Amino acid sequence: MHSLLLRQLRRHFGSADAIPDGWKLFVESVDSAYRQSDADRRMLERSLELSSQELLQANSEMRAVFQAFPDLFFRLDREGRIVDYKGSGKDLCVASEEIIGKRIQDVPVTGVGAAFRDALQQVRDTSSIVTIEYSMPIQGSERYFEARLLPMMHDQIIAIVRNITERRHLEEQLIQSQKMEAIGQLAGGVAHDFNNILTAILGYADLMLADLPAGSHLEAYGSEVKVAAERGAALTRQLLAFSRRQLLQVAILDLNEVVGEVEQMLRRLIGENIVLVTNLEPELTRVKADPTQVQQVILNLALNARDAMPGGGALSIRTSNLALVSPTTLEGADLAAGLYAVLEISDTGAGMEPEILPRIFEPFFTTKEKGKGTGLGLATVYGIVRQSGGMITVESVPRRGSTFRIFLPGATQTAEPRSSDPPARVGPRGYETILLAEDEENVRTLVRTVLESIGYTVLDASGGDHALEMADRHPGPIHLLVTDIVMPQMSGSELAKRLVDRFPAMKVLFMSGYAEKYPRGFMATGGSAFLQKPFTAAALAQQIRILLGTDRAP
Incomplete structure (x- = not known):
């Protein structure tokens, strides 16, 4: 710029010396300004070049973050039209290349579009963050989502959509677990009260039958009363099993042996049109459980499978080992780390609809016709498995069949040899003095009547304090205390310790009637026994005679 101006001025004034000093100063000022301008331009160009590179890098990094992030990010215009989106496309209900330009409130799922429409309007009206939850079928399965809509500049809205299916399933499992626990507490309470009633019915039926002429119509009536009461007692035992309040006779078991013991019985029960197949792991982990209760679990599940296959089919029983190195949720069951023996019972029957599965372990829930089931079979299975420290899961497909899997924790000891003790015989009539403590009047009256009828002297009390008073006033020895465990003011265990x-x-x-009230610590000393309600008069007399024939350990 400087040389160009000087040439023009020399041409105008004739020579360089003829150029006035003022013009020379002007030329130098203009040239300096242009040089500064060029420097500023070059600096600006360099800055723009760097900014563009940084912006490209930042955009690349942001795209990587969005792709890795589990949420979906939608940029919407004021009308809800999708301008852009970032994130994984596995939760999209349409192909990712087709989503740009569509309105988010036009999603073709009943109720979902309306929810987005209302949320968009609320964002526009209040300029606040709005959250909605919804579900929709994607790739053949129902998925749950949470969407948060945020107002942005230029009338745009950002929608952040998160897949909450796993969280929703965990919440449903927790609710189901809490519901089953509440039902179990209710069932256990009902069974306890009902057991007191049945104890009186069974006991008086025994006394009545003992006084009636053999073969008379009155004896037949009395026998029917006893049979009905025993059926009621069986129902309460199932309720107690569901509520995990049964008294278990625990042993170290090989589940394969238990399956073998019931196999022949199962073949008779399921009929000739159903094939029984067993596949047993030869090195199966031992478990700690009540063998009788495990047999009941297998029988109940097998009978349930038989009823699901009226036209015939296949019933499979399989055992296997499972080793977990860390706590795991498997098929909806929360399992701690460790070894498990798995008992799997499958059928090829009618199967169950998905909406039925959450309720199948509830007491009295049944899909069978009226009169063909009590609804306690699976509830009993559930209670026995849970009381044994295990978990049970079920898979079922309509018209294809069901599979129940039972996970029982492995035991460290070896399996104990199984033997059946012969039933104890009822001893002769007694003569000893018995102190009876029972707060239920009908049970107390029955027990006193039974014991007095076979020769015992009975001191009956309505509670712990009353029993202590009677013991203090009685001048002679007291050979036996018969006491209910759950009583007001003072428990039977506390009363026994004092006496x-x-x-x-x-x-x-x-x-x-409550197995969990079993006084294990006290009974370890010997000279004591436990009789679960309801019981017959014969069982009461037999247990007392056996007990009075033993000596307490020092």
């Missing part, structure tokens, strides 16, 4: 301190030779027979 045994005074009368060391006294034996104790505990009665209860």
Whole structure:
């Protein structure tokens, strides 16, 4: 710029010396300004070049973040039209290349579009963040989502959509677990109260039958009363099994042996049109459980499978080992780390609809016709498995069949040899003095009547304090305390401790409808026994005679 201006001025004034000093100063000022301008331009160009590179890098990094992030990000215009989106396309209900330009409120799922429409309007009206939840079928399965809509500049809206299917399933499992626990508590309470009633019915039926002429129509009526009461007792046992309040006779078991013991019975029960197939793991992990209860679990599931295959089919029983190195949720069951023996029972029957599965373990829930089921079979299975420390899961496909899997924790000891003890015989009539403590009047009256009828002297009390008073007033020895465990003011266990301190030779027979009240610590000393309600008069007399024939350990 400087040389160009000087040439023009020399041409105008004739020579360089003829150029006035003022013009020379002007030329230098203009040239300096242009040089500064060029420097600024070059600096700006360099800055723009760097900014463009940084912006490209930032955009690349942001795209990588969006692709890795589990959420979907939608940029919407004021009308809800999708301008852009980022994130994984696995949760999109349409192909990702087709989504740009569509309105988010036009999603073709009943109720979902309306929810987005209302949310968009609320964002526009209030300029606040709005959250909605919805579900929709994607790739053949129902998925749950949470969408948060945020107002942005230039009337745009950002929608952040998160897949919450796993969280929703965990919440449903928790609710189901809490519901089953509440039902179990209710069932256990009902069974306890009902057991007291049945104890009186069974006991008086025994007394009545003992006095009626053999073969008379009155004896037949009495026998029917007893049979009906025993059926009621069987129902309460199933309720107690569901509520995990049964008294278990635990042993170290090989599940393969238990399956073998019931296999022949199963073949008779399921009929000739159903094929029974067993596939047993030869090195199966041992478990700690009640063998009788495990047999009941297998029988109940097998009978349930038989009823699902009226036209015939296949029933499969399989055992296997499972080793978990860390806590795991498997098929909806929360399992701690460790070894498990798995018992799997499958059928090729009618199967169950998905909406039925969450309720199948509830007491009295049944899909069978009226009169063909109590609805307690699977509830009993559930209770036994849970009381044994295990978990049970079910898979079912309509018209294809069902599979129940039972996971029982492995035991460290070896399996114990199984033997069946012969039933104890009822001893001769007694003569001893028995202190009876029972707060239920009908049960107390029955027990006193039964014991007095076979020769015992009975002191009956309505509670713990009353029993202590009677013991203090009685001048002679008291050979046996028969006490309910759950009583107001003072429990049967506390009463027994106080009386045994005074009368060391006294034996104790505990009665209860609650297995979890079983006084294990006290009974470890010997000289005591437990009789679960409801019981017959014969069972009561037999247990007392056996107990009075033993000595308490020092």
